[in-house]
Amino acid sequence: MGVNMTLRRLASIALLLCLAPAASAAELELVMIEQPGCIYCARWDAEVAPEYPATTEGKAAPLRRLQLREPLPPDVVFARPAVFTPTFILLSDGVEQDRIEGYPGEDFFWPLLAGMIATAQTP
Secondary structure (H helix, E strand, C coil): CCHHHHHHHHHHHHHHHHHHHHHHHCCEEEEEEECCCCHHHHHHHHHCCCCHHHCHHHHHCCEEEEECCCCCCCCCECCCCCCCCCEEEEEECCEEEEEEECCCCHHHHHHHHHHHHHHHHCC
């Protein structure tokens, strides 16, 4: 990880820590919509997935993977259907709060996700 990425991660962690008490109000989950052969899904798997569960973001919003062409589980409500893969949808108590369509690369993914989590945790 470069210096700029480290600074961005530290800033996003600080933001999440400031809002941590609100996290108990709703259960957050990050849904990754994927499909076989998706090169950007594979890139996310290589760059982010190994460390995701150990990060502040991963602890605040554990990851659930769903296939693009499969029906949604009954405990998930999206604002609109996912069209692209990967699509990352932040759920609060099973209801969509925000999403990232596509994978913008590691340097952009973390701050975008941290902002989504912070917004979802704000009462």
